[in-house]
Amino acid sequence: MTACAIEGTVRDGDAAVGGTGFAIAADGSYAARLAGEGEALFPERWTLDGPEPYAVPLPLGQPEDPHAQLLPLTDGRVLIARRVAGRCLFSLLYPAGPGTGELPLGAVEAESVRLLPPAPDGVCAYALAVSGRSTGVWRVTGGAYGPEYVAKIPGHCSGGVWLDRKGRLLALDRTVDGGPVKTVTVDLGRGGEVTPLLQLTEESRDRLLLADLDSGLVLIRSDAPSPGRERLGWGVLGSARPVRFPECLRSADAVLTPFAVQPGQALTPEACAVALRVDAAAGSWVGLWRPAARRLLQLPAPAGWFAGTGLWTRDGALALPYANASVPCGLARVGGAAQALAPEGRGRTRPAEPAGGKQRGPLGTVGVRRPVPLQQAPLMGRAMPG
Template identity: 30%
Template sequence: MSAPATGTQTTRPTLRTSIRFSADGRFAAGLAGCDGRMWVELWSFDGSSAQWRALPSDAGETLRTQPVPTLDGRVLVLRPGPGGHRLTLLQHTGGAVEERLLGTVATRGARLLASPDPGLLGWLVTAGDSMSVWRIEAGGDPTVAEALRSSERFGGGTWLDRAGRLLSVSRRVGGRAVPAVLDLATGDLVPDPALPGSTAGEVVLASTDSGLRVLVSRAGAELTLAGPDLTVRRIPGLGGEVRPLAFAPGGRRVALHAAVGARSEVVVYDVDTDRVSRLHLPEGVVRGQAGWTAAGLRFPFSAPTLPTGMALVEENGGWAFNGSERVGVEAHTEWLDGAGGPVEAVVHGGAGWWRRPRVVIALHGGPQAHWDLGHQPFLQRLAATGAGVLAPNQRGSTGYGRAHRDVLNGCWGVPDLADVLRIADEVARRRAALGLAPPALFGTSYGAYLALLAAGLRPQLWSGCLAVAPFLSGPHLHREALPPTRALLERLDALREPPDEIGARDLARVFAARPPSGLPLFLVHGRRDEVIPVGQSRELREVLLRAGWTEGRDLFCHEVPLGGHSPLDDGTAEAALVDAAAGFLTGTP
């Protein structure tokens, strides 16, 4: 078993996200948060031991902050803002956190890359009218210099060599992604010479030791492996949705994460034997990227009562976990009857959850997402009041195969709504037999839209509905959203009107056509939400007021001034609002 880890911060984070590893796996950096605050956190690894340190900044952090560790244990931080993306360097010196501004880049999009070259702190890729790659020099006075500019657009960014010269990127050729190599010394962008000319997809992981690459197609098909001494090989099917985590030292083994329903599995594929071996993990989920050194495989891990920390699986199979302690209520999974077949749900509240004084049915965002057995702070807050919390993965959720996931394409709010109403009918029937109140409904993002649809069409089925970052409909959102969200709506065919008796799944139409039912509605939206603009909630509020809802009686609307897309989870909502939202659903003050 590994040596115990040590931490230098007195507050244990309840949120850890955006964790990335240095090129050599000796450091990791990410965002951590607790009690309405968020900061950059640095992890350092020495053999089997781990240490973590908070690097708070006066600037404050949001979920859009990009932290990337350097090879010497500092952290590059990229923060978007109205004047451009600000690039700073954080380090801990003499008991204090020192922050140095390296520059501001005016661009629409930017991403940081860790550098495998110890002579550089990192790289910055920016996208505007053209693509630019910026070199971030190390030394006593770090500088940022543009290394090249390209009129051709490309995505991705995976290192192919230790010198930090060759970068694997993806180009769009004939409507499909094709892997290419960008030479940062010459500016040449050419097809990857280690891959057959017909290869499609994006290189998402590469080994600088062996030259092997792992590719994935845009459609999320099975992963393929290729390299200088290996023809393209399909990695054996693992079940669930698979993504690569890290190559082992030497580059002949690769760790893969498979999301199988609400659980995570980690397997190791051996290139030389063409075999897969499964690692033995506690029940929970892998959160984000991984690093693999001689000490073993490290990755962020979370379980229902374990906020995200760092896991280590040693070469001998030993397991260690550092960075968080057990809190909250245990959860389990159950299979329920949906309208189209069995639906798995994550449940807080024990085997008799439907007998609890209050029950909340929680709907995830996405729509291509799912509830899992990781730590869910807001659901834990609800369960801590004694409520039962049922979080179903209705049709449209990921982790259950392509047919389950893609059934929503072209019919948002049809099969998933049918599943939710079927499940809610059964829950309400059980509770009515015990003389208990109907379930409450909670949803965020797409789940907020789906929750309000269910509340508007079947108000008698619910005791209340809390919607965080809702939108009115696919077409309404498409007119107001930024390009990335519009592209998602188009890809998932969310602008089509379903050809059934309900018709358009438009919340403005649904609520305008029905008088107030007495069902209380609680809307929360971050003013800085770049996924679903706050104007969607403002327009919905006006619809509800015109239809007869009364603010302060059966309608409660709250905007979070600094809030992004997930204000109840990202630390931007005041504690009083989070408490009020939880109390609204559970009937507790």
């Protein structure tokens, strides 16, 4: 499976893991969220790799703050990050008989601390800590014990996309001294060595949103083709081909954010199906797209969908987690989602069942603009990630 573990409000390119959002483990086996109502919030772990999803509550002695961050590990434990008196405290939660076990890990003191998406190995968890004019990368789990300082990066960093399966190369969106945001690669195996990854023009704002390690497909957001207005584009890691900005992913009245890429498409980036969250005044729903198809298929989401989360199965189905008054733990499948986007435009797909809302019409488009070339990336001359 390929899963996305990020859900929440996107602010300045930063996707927050936590809040009342929904986080999925690296292999799609578990998920976690803050459940409950009002101030009575508690962590809840979902099991996703069985015949039917089911939830296990992990309450402790007092309710959790709504800003607590959660990240499930592939061993079934859930990492929680709590902000207390200027510090971020980390603990691992796990079922312990009729109650909840908690293993305190330590704390990081910084202006802001944010959990990164789960590392590919499913065991390590990392966090970004912003202080002053630099950003620290901390390994919270998977080390000797407790938070370990891994790297210091000049500037303010956001985002976070893994570029290899060993959890060594991390892409971050960085701003230095008020300049435009650019994506850089941080080599955690070399003490945090920083090299440029995305720089379409000197003045453009360039962010990496997703990277698929099977095919090399990357999804970016940049204002290079239309200064002052960011657009979605795609490229290939390690390729000299230019970044392209499809017209079908351009809209004046909706925001499109990719959240999951179809796995198993080795070295065929044009064939990868991509799931996108579509946000507009009418609400949020699901978009399906692949580079070779050159069209965006829009589908209703199930009622209570944790917007911007989901995972692809190896058989080409898209699974969307949701919870509502009737179904407190649900996983709706969009059958034949990948096949529906065949390049020749053939094939059919079924809406997510059960579904809420109605299918939306096509997004507005305007004139075609010439794609902007991708400048040299640090992965050029190295082995392809994976």
